[in-house]
Amino acid sequence: MARLSAEEDEIVRLVAQFVDDRVRPVARELEHADTYPEDLIAGMKEMGVFGLAIDPPYGDFSVSTACYAMVTEELARGWMSLAGAFGGHSVVSKLLLRFGTEAQRERYLPRMATGELRATMALTEPGGGSDLQAIRTVARRDGEGDGAGWRVNGTKTWISNARRSGLVALLCKTDPAADPPHRGISILLAEKGPGFEVSKDLPKLGYKGVESCELHFDDYRAPTDAILGDVPGRGFSQMMAGLEVGRIQVAARALGVARAAFEDALQYAQDRHSFGKPIWEHQSIGNYLADMATRIEAARQLTLHAAECFDSGERADLEAGMAKLFASEMAATVTLDALRIHGGHGYSTEFDVERYFRDAPLMIVGEGTNEIQRTVIARGLVRRARLRRPDR
Numbered sequence: 001m002a003r004l005s006a007e008e009d010e011i012v013r014l015v016a017q018f019v020d021d022r023v024r025p026v027a028r029e030l031e032h033a034d035t036y037p038e039d040l041i042a043g044m045k046e047m048g049v050f051g052l053a054i055d056p057p058y059g060d061f062s063v064s065t066a067c068y069a070m071v072t073e074e075l076a077r078g079w080m081s082l083a084g085a086f087g088g089h090s091v092v093s094k095l096l097l098r099f100g101t102e103a104q105r106e107r108y109l110p111r112m113a114t115g116e117l118r119a120t121m122a123l124t125e126p127g128g129g130s131d132l133q134a135i136r137t138v139a140r141r142d143g144e145g146d147g148a149g150w151r152v153n154g155t156k157t158w159i160s161n162a163r164r165s166g167l168v169a170l171l172c173k174t175d176p177a178a179d180p181p182h183r184g185i186s187i188l189l190a191e192k193g194p195g196f197e198v199s200k201d202l203p204k205l206g207y208k209g210v211e212s213c214e215l216h217f218d219d220y221r222a223p224t225d226a227i228l229g230d231v232p233g234r235g236f237s238q239m240m241a242g243l244e245v246g247r248i249q250v251a252a253r254a255l256g257v258a259r260a261a262f263e264d265a266l267q268y269a270q271d272r273h274s275f276g277k278p279i280w281e282h283q284s285i286g287n288y289l290a291d292m293a294t295r296i297e298a299a300r301q302l303t304l305h306a307a308e309c310f311d312s313g314e315r316a317d318l319e320a321g322m323a324k325l326f327a328s329e330m331a332a333t334v335t336l337d338a339l340r341i342h343g344g345h346g347y348s349t350e351f352d353v354e355r356y357f358r359d360a361p362l363m364i365v366g367e368g369t370n371e372i373q374r375t376v377i378a379r380g381l382v383r384r385a386r387l388r389r390p391d392r
């Protein structure tokens, strides 16, 4: 079990209070109206949430990944969209910290830590999000001397927070002929400008209030030093490392949604009576509650374990993949069971369970689908087995 410092415990408690006082009372209405939660995001900025993954000297303080996951869980317990609003932002923060040049870190991280500058990552394209080596967005060298830079063309889709992000970590090909293709992939730090259009807002089942957009690059120009780390061709492995924290965040989001569903169901099962007793006393309902709580706890342990592995500096793709896979499937099951426990009310838009049920599947798809997670996990298992038995 991850142990948080006293200061980290206090941060999680503060965020939990914010969720109870300010988020839960308004989430249903904002969600149904698909309204961007301006005030709540401002509250998150005040609490320093956008800087939690940014170490000093760029941010005021940073916390362990376990604390970051528990803050994410709390926010998602209130409304998953709030946790989603800083998921990509944290991945970009970690990418800059780990791979950025000093100039890139200084340019972006202090403003990202306060939330003044928001960031997102753009990987997925209309042609597919799983096969990232097949992306078609291309950045070509353009101009000479002082006018040298990159000229970018292509389309990205499903990019979260794109309208409100001033920085996009854009996965693109700087050498489309490279073999294998991943050697020709780079991350371009794209700021808004001529030729970069947020072309469409995509309608969706859940994750409402926060925008998911299509981006269009039409001869967009970026300076030569816009490549993360300044060396082209490293973007694929950089992004895979960044996705480790992204997957831990998605697992924590799933935990938050599942916990909200469980807590509502636990209360409802005590308040609602049938056949002369509270429904939790019917064995079927009691069993649901027992299974829900057990699954949530198992997912939490996997998530915190992945967080600790990530902080140890070792490769954590296997642990992050396991946490994301298990927690997201768990959330889909638990939210459906919460809906069952609520009977007809579970299907009502006057209760929150229908929102949890709509929000949960995103975690199955986002940050790499669960089919892809299984591939990541299987590869990790074989890699580690070979490392243990180099003779075989």
Ligand SMILES: Cc1cc2nc3c(=O)[nH]c(=O)nc-3n(C[C@H](O)[C@H](O)[C@H](O)COP(=O)(O)OP(=O)(O)OC[C@H]3O[C@@H](n4cnc5c(N)ncnc54)[C@H](O)[C@@H]3O)c2cc1C
Pocket (backbone or CB within 6 Å): 088, 120, 121, 122, 123, 124, 125, 127, 128, 129, 130, 131, 157, 158, 159, 160, 161, 204, 207, 212, 362, 365, 366, 367, 368, 369, 370, 371, 372, 375
């Ligand atoms: C609300 C929302 C927000 C998102 N936010 C972002 C964002 O901010 N940035 C971003 O870049 N993307 C974002 N995405 C995109 C998301 O990451 C992709 O949808 C996801 O990676 C899957 O890509 P795809 O939709 O193109 O599915 P596809 O890649 O077309 O896959 C379709 C199906 O085939 C399966 N499949 C594909 N290849 C394999 C394989 N090799 N083995 C087994 N099964 C396979 C998949 O698992 C899936 O079931 C978001 C998506 C949603 C819905």
